[in-house]
Amino acid sequence: IQKVIKKICCIGAGYVGGPTMAIIAQKCPEIEITVVDLNQKRIDQWNDTDVSNIPIYEPGLSDVVAEARGRNLFFDTDIDKAIDESDMIFISVNTPTKTYGKGKGMAADLKYIELCARQIARVAKSDKIVVEKSTLPVRTAQALKNILDHTGNDVNFEILSNPEFLAEGTAVSDLTNPDRVLIGGQQETEKGKQAVEALVSIYANWVPKDKILTTNLWSSELSKLTANAFLAQRVSSINAMSELCEITGANVDEVAKAIGMDSRIGPKFLKSSVGFGGSCFQKDILNLVYIAKSYGLNEVADYWEQVILMNDHQKRRFAHNIVKTLYNTVSDKKIAFLGWAFKKDTNDTRESPAIYVAEELLLEQAKISVWDPKVKDAQVYTDINTLGSIEADEVDNKLQVAKDPYEACKNSHAIAVLTEWEEFNTYDWQRIYDNMHKPAFVFDGRGVLDKNKLQEIGFVYYRIGEGGV
Ligand code: UDX
């Protein structure tokens, strides 16, 4: 086992692998890093001479890539070569929810992970440290080790778990200045300890030692699922209160502020919304629920499942409130969507609440016009068509992506805010109002618009979690 890592290979050039490796490369110029992927187009985008065309939009990321790319950061599709030459291999491939067979809709699909393990075993001719970067079910490291040891070329593999806690939209600052770095390994063996030390010393180049936490493998794997479950639970908890606020005349932002000042609760992650989205929360909780069930822990499973059920309810409730308010029919009415991404400062739309709100409204025969500052037109159509619940020509007919916010809102009956993009507050709201049907409704699913200003202009303004006066 190499104590000083000279070459790293990262399998998977996605939202996790790309930014993580870019930062390691920036902070450790003496380590050569190759990020590989099966997807030629994605690799080409990472290599685009115009660095603003890299496939993932994250504030500050293109500067980091510009600095390191070609120096000690490389993107390639030759996976075998990168594995062969490396001392340490990060696995950052996707682990979507299974769409078939046992555990369908719940369990993590580990086929991409297993393919990586088999490829590493086949190719490796020297000892390797294999790092799980993707979020995985607890005890996956065991399966990895079995495959590597039984199909490999008699070289030594040490498995580490090093889950990534970065959030999208803040990837660069999260990676540069993490709350903690978690490294799980087999501390009870000498080689296991050395492997942990090798990874610790990489992070120690920029992360203070007291923020680098080392644990056993299973704690590390489980902590990642637990962290996401707790975060999602906070959102579902405040969203549950938002519904009660709306009925009782309380204001969810005031409630959140009041409870957040209790240092035991803390102020962060208490923003009520139209629901959480993103690739992680739902997938990881479903996975946690599945794991609990598979050990017969039904109460544990049911407890966490409520977080998802509440979230589904919040999205549906938002859509139904629009229909109800628009006199119980939205058929052929135009509704403008401000925002499609699952949160601001990202072009990612995976599990975005906007998709599900749009689905409900399209099923009510509404026309939807979408404006999002970063999401590409085709992505919006793909997201809806992937649901499979609405006929393709109906989608073409009713769903439109606008060139700018004014076009999206023109002649609409209502505006729905689905993402908390800051630019929404800079629009000429008088102009938007003048071009809408009256009464002009705004449904603010993120609680971000200037209520007083909009009401002065004449909008009928509804904000998630705010009771009617
Ligand atoms: C609680 C609230 O903390 C307080 O703000 C409110 O005004 C009244 O209710 P109290 O019931 O006195 O106060 O005690 P608290 O320290 O909150 O503990 C409540 C229970 O939770 C205890 O049985 C405690 O042992 C348990 N607990 C608390 C845990 O099991 N684990 C913890 O991490 C914290």
Ligand code: UDX
């Ligand atoms: C999350 C975790 O934060 C991160 O640590 C983990 O590595 C991956 O999953 P991410 O999905 O990128 O990151 O975004 P996050 O900022 O956590 O937001 C998730 C969703 O919750 C978004 O849809 C966001 O709008 C929503 N949210 C978040 C709220 O509705 N209210 C809040 O207070 C916080």
Ligand code: ADP
């Ligand atoms: P994440 O959010 O976990 O980073 P992404 O879907 O953004 O997930 O990225 C995962 C990447 O892993 C994709 O670009 C995919 O093509 C790549 N990938 C999946 N399986 C393999 C494999 N066996 N070898 C190489 N790359 C893979």
